[in-house]
Amino acid sequence: MQSFRIRLNVVFLLIIVSLLVTLGLYTAKLVQSIYIDVLEKHLTTEVHLIADDIVYGQLYKKPDVLGIRMKQFAEQLGARITVLAQNGKVLSDSDHSPATLPNHLNRPEIREALRTGTGHAIRYSATMNYDMMYVAVPLKQNGKLEGLVRIAIKITKVQETVRNLWLSLTGVLVLVLLLYSFISTRITRSITQPIEEITRVARDITRKQFRSRIATRAKGEIGQLAQAINSMALSLEQQMSAIQENEKRLEGILNNMVSGVMLISDTRRIVMMNVAVEEILGHDVRKYIGHLHQEVGKNSGLSMFIDRCFETGGKMREEIHLYYPEERILDVHLGAYASEDGHVKGVIVLLHDITSIRRLEKMRSEFVANVSHELRTPITSIKGFSETLLDGALEDPEISRTFLTIINEESDRLNRLVTDILDLSKIEQKKMPLKFETVDLVQLVHETVRLVREEARARDITIYLPLSISCILDGDRDRLQQVVLNLVSNAILYTPEGGEVTITVEDAGVNQVELKVSDTGIGIPAEHLTRIFERFYRVDKARSRESGGTGLGLAIVKHLVESHHGMITVESREEEGTVFTVQLPKRQIEHS
Structure with a gap:
């Protein structure tokens, strides 16, 4: 309660200071206003007397007399007197030659005098180069306007008096404020410092800086509040640490899942997608977060199942086909999750790519x-x-x-x-291990061709061997011989009598060897080229069976080449011939 009373005293002190400042301001303004009102009344009386004198002697018709008379009045009153014609032209001025002065009809005090009978104004005089107070009245003869007379006086005395008053009040107020500021600072510091600490820690907590703590020795209610906030910060730090750890685990699990996971909120917008969804659907995860699910699943029909799951609130399992970015078959599991009141809050979508299956x-x-x-x-x-x-x-x-x-x-x-x-x-099944050794591919081709040379002679087929002397690479000799034997045997088999089979071995680059087996045979139709490496696929089934072929030779060749980390391609034209190209690496160590 003692601290409350101190704070209450400080509040009263602030109120008193505020009242003193307000009273000082009001007093200064009041004195200034009274002083100016008295001066305006005095000038108004003087200008009426001057106006009566001018009208009585009809001095507005006597410029010379008018000028002398106005200078006399100006010297007696210590003011500036100006007489104007009814059109605003200056007839006489106590301080300046009338010919050097502009028309005064648009001066504010003149306009007010013409409108109300007496015009007042306090403004800066461009002629005198300082602030002046003006009072103007019209000159009327038998009710007819004959001109106007204006009296003006410097208000520097008024301003000086008001300025002195302001300085006195300001000095007193500053001294009072300094005195009470020193006192109140010592008092409020003990109150505000723990509050500032509490505010700082609260802001740190909102910025997720949960390790921030309040360092204060305050007692009473503020001390208890500081301890409560420190306990809250510690609890939040522990909870957020656990949440972040769980989020990292969840993120790691989701991003390493082969299956795609999407979370759709009750607003039908995507709130979460893992990397697998991006790979399956071909959509950038960051681009579609926050977007409607129709933007992702409309073309595949996935959106229709999501909407249906929202309507039923249950679980669903469907199989859909995708054709972009590539053809895929997806096994889709959908499940809705609801709040305690049974309202569907969202749908979880699980995508399994079963294309390979x-x-x-x-x-x-x-x-x-x-x-x-x-x-x-x-x-x-x-x-x-x-x-x-x-x-x-x-x-x-x-x-x-x-x-x-x-x-x-x-x-x-x-x-x-x-x-x-x-x-x-x-x-x-990788159950046939390859025994890599250094192999001269040119020599291997020569050795393999000897096995089929008699068959080629029987069919009058000429075989052209590689021109290169040698070509060294790493490989399994027996499997490479099986590749060459299959390709050469097929070339002989599908080449008519009198045809040719050409085998070339070339160095195709830094770590590449290229083997080509070409023939002048019957060729392969274009529609069959993409399938000739499939098991049991035959272009000419009758001829293949007659020759004793099993339809597995090229499939074995393809797998053996790929086991050597190579690639096989084929080019063919009907009735012109076929070219099989095998590219193999020179060194297998780079692929280990």
């Missing part, structure tokens, strides 16, 4: 169908010819030999098919 399912289905189809042909042949032999054909040696030859060929074909399937499976 669906593609894998399709590939597995096609693979099973293709394997079944490919296996059915040799098995059917073996079974059919075996049954024929068992039914009696075994007695005929010639027929038996023919059927057994076919069974043997179909068994070899079945064995090649199973072997290729197993090899392809091992390569795709």
Whole structure:
């Protein structure tokens, strides 16, 4: 209570000081006003006497007499007297020659005198170069306006008196204020310092500076308030630290999720998106935060499901197809979350990219169908010819030999098919480790061509070998030989008799080797070029089967090249030929 009384005394002190200042201001203004009123009345009386004298003697018609008379009045009164004609022209002036003075009709005191009978004004005189008080009255003869007379006096005395009064009041007030300011400062410091500390800490808290504390020894209510705020700041610091830690965890989890997460508020605007959504939908996360969800999901149909989830307030699961920025299949989970009163506050959208799963399912289905189809042909042949032999054909040696030859060929074909399937499976599952060593690709090509040279001669096909002497790279010799053998065998197979197969090996750059296998064969139609590396895909199915091909050779080649961190491309024109280009790195260490 003592502190309250001190503060109350200070308030009363401020009120008293305010009243003293107000009273001083009012007194100074009152004295100035009274002084000016008395002076105006005095001048008004004098100017009427002068006006009566001028009218009585009709001095406005006698310029010489008028000038002498006005100077006499001016000397007696210590003022400036000016007589004007009714049009404002100066007839006489006690201080200046009338000819040097301008027309005075527009002076404020003259206009007021013409309007009301007496004109008053306090203004700066451009002629005298200081402030003056003016009083003007009209000169009337038998009710007719004959001119005007104006008396003016310097108001420097008035201003000086008022200035002295102001200085006295100001001095007293300053002394009083200084005295009481010293006293009140000592008193208010003990009150305001803890409040200022409390204010500072409160501002720091609003700026999220929760480590700020109040350093004060104040007692009583203010001390208790300071301790309460310090406790609140400590609690907020702990809570915000926990919240920030949770936010970082949540942000880390969301940004490292493969699935996309979106949060839609009850205003139908996006309030959160993770990086996966940006990758799946092709939209910049920062650009669409705060925007309506229709701007992101309208084209894909996602917005329709979000609106439906808002309406039902439940959970949904849908599958949608995207065609931009690339074709994708998404498994979409939507769930609404509500407040305690059951009002839907928002919708959480979870996006799973199942494109690869669906593609894998399709590939597995096609693979099973293709394997079944490919296996059915040799098995059917073996079974059919075996049954024929068992039914009696075994007695005929010639027929038996023919059927057994076919069974043997179909068994070899079945064995090649199973072997290729197993090899392809091992390569795709990375279960066929590559043994990298230094390989001369030119020498490897020469060694591989020897294996198919007899087949080429039988078909009268000319094979042109690389012109370069050597080309060294890192690779698995057996797998690279398998790549070359498949490409050269295909070139021979699809080249008519008398055709040509050309193999070139070139240094394509700092760490690149380029192998090309070109032929003058039947070529590949343009619509098939994008699919020739698929398993069991054949352009000419009848000819492939007749040659004993399994349809897996190019798929194996593609996987082996990619296992060497290389790339294979194809160019072809029907009836002109085909060119397979394989690009391989010289050093595999850079890809390890």
